[in-house]
Amino acid sequence: MTLDLPLVARGKVREVYDAGDDRLLLVASDRISAYDHVLPTPIPDKGAVLTRLSVWWFDQLAQVLAEHGAQHHLVSADDVPAEVAGRAMLVRRLVMEPVECVARGYLSGSGTVEYGRTGAIVDVELPAGLVEGSRLPEPVFTPSTKAEVGEHDEAISFARTVELVGAQRAEQLRELTLALYRRGHEVAQRAGIVLADTKFEFGTDGDVLVLADEVMTPDSSRFWPAATWAPGAVQPSYDKQYVRDWLTSSGWDRQSPPPELPEDVVAATRERYVAAYEALTGSPFA
Numbered sequence: 001m002t003l004d005l006p007l008v009a010r011g012k013v014r015e016v017y018d019a020g021d022d023r024l025l026l027v028a029s030d031r032i033s034a035y036d037h038v039l040p041t042p043i044p045d046k047g048a049v050l051t052r053l054s055v056w057w058f059d060q061l062a063q064v065l066a067e068h069g070a071q072h073h074l075v076s077a078d079d080v081p082a083e084v085a086g087r088a089m090l091v092r093r094l095v096m097e098p099v100e101c102v103a104r105g106y107l108s109g110s111g112t113v114e115y116g117r118t119g120a121i122v123d124v125e126l127p128a129g130l131v132e133g134s135r136l137p138e139p140v141f142t143p144s145t146k147a148e149v150g151e152h153d154e155a156i157s158f159a160r161t162v163e164l165v166g167a168q169r170a171e172q173l174r175e176l177t178l179a180l181y182r183r184g185h186e187v188a189q190r191a192g193i194v195l196a197d198t199k200f201e202f203g204t205d206g207d208v209l210v211l212a213d214e215v216m217t218p219d220s221s222r223f224w225p226a227a228t229w230a231p232g233a234v235q236p237s238y239d240k241q242y243v244r245d246w247l248t249s250s251g252w253d254r255q256s257p258p259p260e261l262p263e264d265v266v267a268a269t270r271e272r273y274v275a276a277y278e279a280l281t282g283s284p285f286a
């Protein structure tokens with residue numbers, strides 16, 4: 001698929017195009033990544049499900065945004081080129097903040113490693129005795145810098161965030177990030193999903209802070225099935241566990257190019273994305 005628009009940025013599974021008139025087009029592909037590799041087999045409708053989920057969250061979060069004097073960047077999910085209908089968002093072009101705003105409600109991944117070394121996540125002290133998957137006493141703001149494509153984001157302190165964006169903006173980003181995460185966690189819990197952590201991106205339009213990018217999707221967040229949540233081990237992913245388990249069983253060395261996925265794993269994975277969407281929104285995907 002080639003869009004007749006200038007490419008602005010390309011991620012592992014998404015692209016951003018210049019749509020003119022201070023608008024960008026965010027396009028979500030059906031590509032899936034696992035173990036830091038983009039797999040050769042697409043998951044049908046993944047891009048559409050994640051786009052529809054972001055669109056739904058923008059509406060759900062409108063009140064929280066307004067309470068913090070902020071807006072979101074979505075202009076339209078309908079006024080998009082036919083080639084990407086259903087899996088693209090027309091958004092306002094913003095001046096992007098240079099930090100990834102991560103909220104964590106649970107200890108997982110790089111957070112667990114950092115906690116094991118220091119008892120904290122960068123400058124955020126945590127109580128003793130936490131294990132992989134533990135729920136934190138309160139959600140924490142653990143910003144990171146935006147890494148180059150293919151690199152991992154690097155967690156930074158709040159003091160560094162202040163250096164980058166100023167004290168007032170840093171405080172606003174922390175407050176809003178945590179408020180949005182709390183709302184998302186509450187909604188997800190009712191849907192049988194643990195929203196363990198999530199990454200927001202913000203920009204500004206004049207003086208107004210604007211929620212950008214995708215929002216609380218399985219690609220920007222850790223989604224765990226609530227029914228199997230059990231601190232003390234790596235939690236199963238709501239959406240990617242079939243893929244991870246099959247890749248592990250296939251003997252793939254995680255260094256060479258990844259193998260094609262079998263049809264049953266593709267179908268089961270598509271069903272997990274659709275199930276997450278339908279559980280969260282209460283609406284049928286089809």
Ligand SMILES: N#Cc1c(N)ncnc1-c1cnn(Cc2cccc(F)c2)c1
Nearest residue numbers: 009010011014015073092093094212213
């Ligand atoms: N959202 C947004 C946005 C905006 N509303 N205004 C200006 N810039 C951006 C913007 C540019 N890059 N990204 C990250 C990104 C997203 C999706 C795919 C990618 F490859 C990369 C975000």
